[in-house]
Amino acid sequence: MPMRLVLLALWGALLLMPAGASYAHSVSVEHTLETVIALAATYDSGEPMAGAQVTVYAPNDPTTAWHTGTCDEMGRYRFAPDPALPGTWTIQVRQAGHGKTIYVEVGSSTTPATSAALVQVGSAAPYTLLQLIVMGGTVVWGCIGTALFLRGGAADAYS
Amino acid sequence: MHIPDGILPLAVCGAGYATTATLTWYSLRQIQRRPDPHAMVPRAALLTAVFFVASWIHIPLPPISVHLILNGLLGVILGWYAMPAILVGLFFQAVMFQHGGITTLGVNATLMGLPALLAYGLFQLRFVLHLTGRFATGAVAFVAGALGLGLAVLLFYGVLVATIPANLDVATEQAALTLIALAHIPVVIIEGILTTLVVLFLLRVKPELLTDNAPVGATALLSEQG
Numbered sequence: 001m002p003m004r005l006v007l008l009a010l011w012g013a014l015l016l017m018p019a020g021a022s023y024a025h026s027v028s029v030e031h032t033l034e035t036v037i038a039l040a041a042t043y044d045s046g047e048p049m050a051g052a053q054v055t056v057y058a059p060n061d062p063t064t065a066w067h068t069g070t071c072d073e074m075g076r077y078r079f080a081p082d083p084a085l086p087g088t089w090t091i092q093v094r095q096a097g098h099g100k101t102i103y104v105e106v107g108s109s110t111t112p113a114t115s116a117a118l119v120q121v122g123s124a125a126p127y128t129l130l131q132l133i134v135m136g137g138t139v140v141w142g143c144i145g146t147a148l149f150l151r152g153g154a155a156d157a158y159s
Numbered sequence: 160m161h162i163p164d165g166i167l168p169l170a171v172c173g174a175g176y177a178t179t180a181t182l183t184w185y186s187l188r189q190i191q192r193r194p195d196p197h198a199m200v201p202r203a204a205l206l207t208a209v210f211f212v213a214s215w216i217h218i219p220l221p222p223i224s225v226h227l228i229l230n231g232l233l234g235v236i237l238g239w240y241a242m243p244a245i246l247v248g249l250f251f252q253a254v255m256f257q258h259g260g261i262t263t264l265g266v267n268a269t270l271m272g273l274p275a276l277l278a279y280g281l282f283q284l285r286f287v288l289h290l291t292g293r294f295a296t297g298a299v300a301f302v303a304g305a306l307g308l309g310l311a312v313l314l315f316y317g318v319l320v321a322t323i324p325a326n327l328d329v330a331t332e333q334a335a336l337t338l339i340a341l342a343h344i345p346v347v348i349i350e351g352i353l354t355t356l357v358v359l360f361l362l363r364v365k366p367e368l369l370t371d372n373a374p375v376g377a378t379a380l381l382s383e384q385g
Contacts, residue, residue, distance in 0.1 A: 044258075045217050045224045051335070053327050065326040092165060094327065096335035097319040101165040132256070136212065139251045143208035147201035 034080045037104055041075040041093045048075030052095035059087025059106075081106050160228060160315055160343070161214070161252065161267050164260030167322055175266030179246065182272055186242035199372060203240040206233050210248040214258055218349070220342045227346065231307020232354045234275030235282045235300060236361075238372035241275040242268075266318065274310035278303040283373055296362060296369075297355045304354025309347045316340045 041049040050073045058066040058081070071077045071093065081089050085106075092101045127135070167175075190196050213227040233241040246268045252258040259267050282303040285291055290299055316336055323332050361368045 043224070045219070047224065051331070053331065055324075055326055068326060070328075070331075094166065094332070096332070096339040097162055097166060097315065099163060099166055135255050136215070139211055139255065140208045143204045143211070146204040150197055150204070151201040 035083060035106055036078055036080050037089070037091070037106075039071070039075075039077045039091065039093065041071055041077070041100075043098070048073070049093060049095050049098075050075055052093050052099070054079075055092045055094070056081075057090040057092075058082065058085050059089060060085055062090055160225070160270075160312065160339075161249070161259030162263045162270075162315070162319070163257070164262045166260075167263055167266060167318070169262075171318065171322055172262045172266060175263065175269050177265070179265040179268040179272065182242050182269065182276070183246060186239040186276070189239040199237065199240050202368070203237050203244045206237055206241075207244040207248050209233075210245060211251055214252060218346060220345060225339075225342055225346050227350065227353075228271060228308050228311060229350060229353070230271040230275040230311055231278040231304035231350055232357060234278035234307050235303050235354055235358060236368070236372070238279045238283075239276070240372070241279060242272045245272045245275060270314045270318070271311050274307045274314070277310060278307035279372075281306060286373065293359070293362060297359050300358035301351040301355040305347045305351030307354075308343065308350045312340050312343045312347070 039054065041052050043049060049071055052071040052075060054069045054071060054077045055065045056067040056069075056079060057064070066082075067079060069077055069079065077093075081104075083106075087106065089104045089106055090101060091104060093099055190199075193199075210229055210233055213229045216227045217224045218226065230241070230245060233244055237244055246264075249259055249264055249267050249271070253260055253264055253267075282299055285296060285299045290296065319336055320333055323329050358369060
């Protein structure tokens with residue numbers, strides 16, 4: 001008799017157990033697609049800006065930091081801007097007084113995207129080596145030309 | 160060691176332009192008082208080119224790399240002409256290669272130009288202290304060349320530490336600035352040696368290049384010494 005009572009009590013407890021508990025080991029995965037801005041910060045010598053500090057300003061308040069963070073050992077940093085704040089996001093990467101501010105346009109479109117930005121500090125990244133040589137050469141030749149012009153006493157004619 | 164745009168507050172950038180304008184005005188005034196103000200312009204133009212190119216020469220000092228400045232050398236060789244030469248060089252570096260910045264041009268010119276003028280003053284002290292022998296001139300040139308960059312690094316460090324924004328991790332930024340300042344110690348020595356080598360070379364081949372930028376009183380003192 002007592003054995004029958006115990007079994008009955010167990011059966012009743014099983015029936016009264018909340019339904020959710022029966023899913024204790026299940027997994028719920030939800031996903032959203034977000035726009036991510038990925039930075040890669042390097043010095044002009046090519047070294048990564050490891051540990052550089054990143055400050056992000058949202059389009060609606062360009063004076064107060066919206067988010068701050070630190071680059072990894074390879075000078076990389078990723079963050080997801082708030083999709084509710086479309087416009088121009090200002091991102092500053094700074095280390096030891098060196099740094100650069102870049103501006104990334106985040107549209108109001110619902111289409112998510114990954115925006116990759118190369119932050120190269122103290123360099124003329126958009127130029128090729130040949131362009132750099134020509135540009136530098138013009139300045140150097142300008143200086144040499146000035147020296148040659150004034151060396152021959154031409155300055156006296158214009159003074 | 161060029162401070163780029165967006166790093167310093169607007170007030171500091173404005174103060175930098177004010178000090179640079181004052182230093183440049185005073186330098187040009189001193190140049191104008193010389194018997195022939197044009198005489199040293201070719202030399203100033205050539206050393207402007209040297210200053211412009213020097214920042215491309217990187218010296219790897221892990222974990223960072225630094226580059227030559229040569230402001231002390233310019234001060235020693237050019238005297239008062241060093242200030243406009245540095246200003247022009249920095250302008251082209253900022254405009255063409257984004258090395259430095261336009262808003263920070265005044266600050267950068269003061270950071271490098273003021274020590275250059277002090278290096279010039281120190282180098283001219285050799286006349287007062289009667290250090291005009293070959294060895295003594297080389298030693299004074301080393302100190303002047305090293306002082307030019309050393310003082311510039313100290314000013315760079317001081318300006319940036321004093322203006323770290325509140326939203327940054329101040330301790331981290333200060334540690335990074337200390338590291339970059341210490342990394343310049345070998346460059347300070349290299350620039351001192353370079354200045355010595357140039358001065359000793361000029362002393363051998365064309366010594367008048369080292370005396371024609373001297374103040375009138377110092378030149379008279381030199382001629383008295385024979």
